[in-house]
Amino acid sequence: MPAALPTTLVALIYLWSVSGLPVDLSKISTDPKVTEIRSDAGMVSINSNLNSSMFYWYFPPLDDSLQNDVNTPLILWIQGGPGSSGFIGNFFELGPLNLINRTTLVRRNVTWANSYHMVFVDSPVGTGYSYTDYPEGYANNTEHDVTEQLYTFLTTFYREVKPELKEHPLFIVGESYAGHYIPALGKYLIENPIDKIPLSGVAIGDGLTFPAFQVAAKADVAYYFGLIGPDRIDEARELGQKGKKLALEGRWLEALEARKSLEKLMQEESGGINLYDIRTTDDYGWQDERLEHFLNLPEVKATLHVPVDRSFKTDEAVEAHLLEDIMMPMVHCLPPLLNAEVPVMLFEGDKDAKDGLISVEAWIPELPWDGISDYLSSERNIWRGRDPTSPQEAVYGYERHYGPLSHYSVRNAGHMVPMDQPDAAMDLIKRFIINAISINDTKSKSFLAASPEIE
Template sequence: MRSLILTLLAIAFCDYGSAFTNVYPKLKSYPVREGEDVGDPLFLTPLIESGKIDEARQKASVQHKEMADVDSYAGYFTVNKQYNSNLFFWFFPAKINPENAPVVLWLQGGPGATSLYGLFTENGPFIVTEKQTLKFRKYSWNINHNVIYIDNPVGTGYSFTENEAGYATNETDVGRDMHEALVQFFSIFPELRENEFYVTGESYAGKYVPAVSHAIKDYNVKAKIKINLQGLAIGDGWTDPINQINYGDYLYQIGLIDFNAREQFTVMESKAKDLIKQGKYLEAGEVLDNLIDGDFGSKSLFQNLTGYNFYFNYLHIKDSNDSDLFAQFVQRPDIRKALHVGNRPFNTETNKVEKYLRADTTKSAAYIVEDLIKNYRILIYNGQLDIICAYPMTVNYLRNLDWPGAEKYKTAERKHWWVGNELAGYTKSVDNLTEVLVRNAGHMVPGDQPMWAWVMITHFTHRKHL
């Protein structure tokens, strides 16, 4: 049955685009050259299963002269032995009070974007310079959090599988594999099991974060190693497509299209929503690709009408991100050796991850959020200047959630959020839900407003009101 499903998916991949293609910058590949010393990949699962926890921890320690002042651990967790599927992680203990600091999992979106993007360009301890050296980020989340970055799902970044059947085809697969990795993580770091745990991420992680959180909730019932999940945070997330597809009105309101163009958007958006209602998710994806992405054919309607090739921040028409600096850095032989990835390819082309999740992209994860919000705290934040997952579209899906606080949320007072003497944004809180708009930020809020993002996540994980 699995082979039949994969065959059908392979056929489908040839016919339809994706509703939410990997919006992150395309990274370059820097293959290992013959004779370069990159060490061997470190697979920790056999050591964990043999009870050699101290050895696993010692071997996972990252040793490199440029990172000598920062403790960290990296390597592979095997999450499916049948397909030899492995997830790569890089863990940074908190600088302050790691024994009691919350444990935060960070997941990049895409689908298929490496979480090292977030580490190096948004909220991790390091920034890669043009000279391929490191400098420290002032507002790194690991100041007061134990932060785990995992390349998710299998096939992303340094994560890999040796069988086509190892790729995730839905969010259940994503949640299962991630839970397996987390159980192994807490086997190596048992002293952190009682710490509060939070699942966080951005963009397409608007699906990953609820899926992983829900998997933890379900597996905790019978799991020997229970994960102390307390909440989840999603930044500029793609969670509920049918209620987030409203680009025409938004682009019209910010002046990027005129009334006539808005009508063109409305027609295509209505078609996409009708297809979603009919369960024709791949066809809906094709419509949205023609509407926004333009990754699988000619330019999209958005590109043609606005002249933009960039939808992270409406103040910029094209990508000026220097993300290739970190891509080159993590593929250097000495860094490969330090991170214990050996000669494993760094997956810069994410087509396979995208293709196997293609039928998933226009499906809603709102029902998972509705279930989680009953027992866990949820932070939903958006950058003011984002296009692809714009604030009004996020609010629209939040207003359509079915949960005990739904009516209170619709009438709740929106408050100013100040950091010192700066107006950082606006916030609204009802029961377990906190919604935040971050001013002067685009799709990647921690990258655009690092101090405010750090204050925001700190208040959330330390149970303080903004």
């Protein structure tokens, strides 16, 4: 075990672990539009025995009139991976700041932070700035380990960091592998209401939620996108069906290998097309390069209250510990939310061949929820919104819903919908939150009144 730390250092680490410390952006930017943005950042202790902590960055609404309104929601944004940092969503998709190169922040024009409290996390432990000093600190599965870490973060955040937000509606939103994290966390919050966390809705973008059915759909996704020709489609379908069968049998690692083989075939036959966005060969490597340079600058770490001995990194151990989790289904976690009338929104870009529209539509009919037949017979609607380049409305995509379940397909977007279609993503989250609050208002108040306070 490590030697005992000096008392002053222990106190400082404790402050980092449980408190929100103001971020002075003037230390890393001279742009007045950036430096005027207020925020808090720091580390929340997840397991003191393992020295495990989770990094977060919190932003109040940029619209000052909304900051103290108890009806203004808090959005917890969770990235995927496994092992992808919340800075991806913050800096490249929907946060108030845009990292336009290795050293420069500018203010984002279309950001969810205009209207909502936002908190971005590096989850699970080991991701980005989050850290642990022992192998036992890494999560080995979503439903227990990752959920426990996120639950610890949330309860500490409400108790020690922002207790004034505990009456605000909470929406948990994320993308990609967050299609694992979000259903599991939402289910846990519904089934364990003792800490009075005001969950009002969950939203999953391009999520991996029922991998068996999603891998089986990949071959046809590739074929109809033109990534695979008729000479290889049978081989691709065989791999997809093999992956599905193995996953349904609980042979997780073998199923994962079948999925990897299918995706390798798709990339080889397409000439290296980016499966996350078939319109490009860009693999988003520029994001990792910018993040790892900028976030390891000493002045940036100091500004964000990151311990000097910690670095921002893509820790391969995070994914390695979760390999057996990847092909596990999390679809069973959604019915408890839907049955409790917690709104659930699914949304995908129509140019995503990784975990996009067609693969999600492949598993929706398998959702073990009493309302699924009514959902499947519901009408699909054209979804229109503001076109910033024209007085005419744009067709953002298509939508269908029944009860607390809604599903949006987003036109001309890949895996990262808010990055590709920021106006559509902004419209989508506003629609979802307005509808969710109207559904949950009476139920939420009675639930909160009956629940004990966070102590």
